[in-house]
Amino acid sequence: MSTFIPTVRETFRYKGKEGQLAWIGHRLGGLGTLIFFIIHVVDTSWVYFWPQGYHHAIVLYRSWPFQIGELLLVLLVIYHGLNGLRITLMDWKPTLWRYQRQMTLGTFGLTVLFYIPAFIIMGSHALKNLLGIELF
Amino acid sequence: MTAPTSSLLHDRGRFEAYAWRLMRLSGILIIPLVFVHLAIMHLFNSVYTIDYQWVVEKRWALLGWRIYDAFLLWFAGLHGFNGLRNVLKDYVHHKLVYRGIVIAMLTVMMAVLGLGTIALIGAPFSPVF
Numbered sequence: 001m002s003t004f005i006p007t008v009r010e011t012f013r014y015k016g017k018e019g020q021l022a023w024i025g026h027r028l029g030g031l032g033t034l035i036f037f038i039i040h041v042v043d044t045s046w047v048y049f050w051p052q053g054y055h056h057a058i059v060l061y062r063s064w065p066f067q068i069g070e071l072l073l074v075l076l077v078i079y080h081g082l083n084g085l086r087i088t089l090m091d092w093k094p095t096l097w098r099y100q101r102q103m104t105l106g107t108f109g110l111t112v113l114f115y116i117p118a119f120i121i122m123g124s125h126a127l128k129n130l131l132g133i134e135l136f
Numbered sequence: 137m138t139a140p141t142s143s144l145l146h147d148r149g150r151f152e153a154y155a156w157r158l159m160r161l162s163g164i165l166i167i168p169l170v171f172v173h174l175a176i177m178h179l180f181n182s183v184y185t186i187d188y189q190w191v192v193e194k195r196w197a198l199l200g201w202r203i204y205d206a207f208l209l210w211f212a213g214l215h216g217f218n219g220l221r222n223v224l225k226d227y228v229h230h231k232l233v234y235r236g237i238v239i240a241m242l243t244v245m246m247a248v249l250g251l252g253t254i255a256l257i258g259a260p261f262s263p264v265f
Contacts, residue, residue: 004227027223034216041209041248045255047191051264054188061183070183074174081170084163091160118179125182 018104022083029080036073067126074118079111155218162215169208192263202256209252217245 014020043057060066086107090096096103124135177186195201221238228234 003229007227030216030219031223034220037212037216038244038248041213041252044191045251047188047196048255048259049251051188054191058183058187066183070178074178077170077174081167085167088160088163118174121179122182125184129182129184 018101018108022104022107025079026083026087029076029083032073032076033080036069062129064126064130067122067130071119071122074122075111075115078114078118079107082107082110082114155221159215159218159222162211166208166211166215169204169211173208189263192260196256196259197261202259206253206256209256210249213245213249213252217241 011024016023043054046054046057061070086103090100090103120135127133127135181190196205220241224234224237224241228237
């Protein structure tokens with residue numbers, strides 16, 4: 001436990017530039033996705049175990065706080081997947097480490113590129129159903 | 137191979153090698169599985185179109201989607217919980233504490249994978265509610 005606090009603190013203080021940002025993002029993305037995964041599997045299993053409970057869960061997911069959570073979750077999943085692919089590629093072909101910085105920045109760029117349409121489409125679902133505003 | 141700072145915790149021979157391989161293989165498999173899942177559930181559909189009837193009539197009525205979901209459930213579950221264990225190793229260096237947390241995590245993982253698997257096998261092929 002004596003090492004826990006400094007490890008967490010240095011995670012955010014260490015000035016590792018884009019590499020550090022990539023690492024923190026990968027870790028937070030993984031942990032955040034796992035928390036949602038646990039909740040999501042349990043509530044989806046209610047289709048079999050407790051259909052009324054599944055209905056309650058879906059109603060909850062339709063509210064603003066969960067819609068914002070959904071927007072964040074999809075960003076985390078896209079980033080974690082693409083960054084994991086980058087790490088796998090670099091381990092597979094170590095010569096790629098020469099382009100570590102470019103590949104890391106490329107992963108950020110690709111994440112944004114994938115996320116923009118997802119954000120617009122998911123945002124339009126929420127606007128339409130929560131505020132009655134139709135974008136498309 | 138025993139590094140100065142490592143202990144039995146960090147150096148458990150072949151298990152860690154298999155765990156590492158699992159992360160790579162499951163990771164590569166999960167990418168298409170999750171991205172297609174996200175596109176179908178969050179873009180082409182949404183929580184405003186998904187409900188009990190939809191899941192039973194449009195998704196789990198087809199065996200193929202149950203198998204798809206089973207792959208996603210197991211690969212994402214093993215990948216996620218092993219990932220959590222890897223993160224834990226960075227922060228918890230006390231052997232007994234580490235072991236206790238891993239046992240708790242395994243319990244949660246088995247419960248989650250068990251619930252998901254039973255639901256995928258047992259859910260009706262047409263609405264009963």
